[in-house]
Amino acid sequence: MLARNFATVLLSLVAGSNISLAIPVIVHPTADVRGEVIAVEEKAGRTIVDVRSAIGIGRMKLSAANDQWPTTLVLRLHLRGLESLHIGNGTSSIDISILSYEPHRQLCEVVHAPGERRQSVDEESPFWMPVQIKNTKTAGQPKMPLLDGYFEVTLPAVLLKDNPQSLSIRWIDFYR
Numbered sequence: 001m002l003a004r005n006f007a008t009v010l011l012s013l014v015a016g017s018n019i020s021l022a023i024p025v026i027v028h029p030t031a032d033v034r035g036e037v038i039a040v041e042e043k044a045g046r047t048i049v050d051v052r053s054a055i056g057i058g059r060m061k062l063s064a065a066n067d068q069w070p071t072t073l074v075l076r077l078h079l080r081g082l083e084s085l086h087i088g089n090g091t092s093s094i095d096i097s098i099l100s101y102e103p104h105r106q107l108c109e110v111v112h113a114p115g116e117r118r119q120s121v122d123e124e125s126p127f128w129m130p131v132q133i134k135n136t137k138t139a140g141q142p143k144m145p146l147l148d149g150y151f152e153v154t155l156p157a158v159l160l161k162d163n164p165q166s167l168s169i170r171w172i173d174f175y176r
Contacts, residue, residue, distance in 0.1 A: 024070040025049060028061040028166070036060075046072040053079055056173030061166045069160040075153040079173040080145035082131070085153065086171075089164035096129050098151065100144055100174060106131055126158040145174070 024047045027038050035054025040047065047070035049062065056079055064070075077085070082098040095118070096108045109118040110127040121127050130153070137148040159167065 024065050024068075025073065026063045026065055028063065042070075046070075046074050048074045048076055050076045051078065051171070053077070053171065053173070056080060057171070059168070059170040061168055063166040064163070067163065069163065071157075073155045073160065075151075075155065075169070077151045077153065077171060078149075079151060079171065080147070081174045082151045082171070083174050084170070084172040085129075085151075086169070087129075087155065087159065088168045089159050089162075090166070090168075091162070091164070092127070092159065093168075094127055094129055094156070094159065096131065096153070098131060098133070098144075104133070104144060127156055129156055130154050 024042065025040055027040060027049065036058050037052040038060060039050045041050065042048070051058070051060075062073075075085075081100050082096070083100065085096045087094050091113060093111045094108065095110075096106060099105045099107070108121050108125075108128055110121050110125070111118050123130075132152045133142040133144075133146065133149060134152055135142050135146075135149045142149045155167075
């Protein structure tokens with residue numbers, strides 16, 4: 001009884017204030033999820049979707065909580081490689097890959113509308129998705145395949161500017 005009263009009072013206080021307990025992004029895992037662990041956190045003004053994929057191939061959909069996307073949305077992919085990452089908003093889609101051989105160059109392509117041809121983009125394009133390769137345990141430059149690190153991908157604002165209903169995301173660590 002006391003716990004229920006406390007919860008009621010807490011919810012009343014939150015409802016009448018500017019405090020938000022909502023997670024800014026909702027994850028909709030697909031039916032074929034096999035060993036993925038997905039978590040959402042807010043840190044230093046960024047919303048981070050942390051994906052740990054046991055088999056290295058997966059997909060999910062994200063939607064905005066309260067119909068408002070976060071200002072900065074980051075994917076943190078714990079994969080051994082990043083041969084393919086596809087993110088689509090229903091109109092545009094972006095595909096990136098990190099070459100598995102030195103110098104691990106990033107490739108980025110965009111499709112501006114369904115049925116159009118892919119176009120390569122560079123760092124000057126608003127569709128460019130910067131990728132950082134980070135170690136979690138060892139010092140120095142990350143080596144591929146990543147054994148103790150992740151790929152951190154910051155989604156470009158242009159993907160979210162028209163407030164899409166959802167984002168479709170697919171990843172493959174290495175082509176098999």
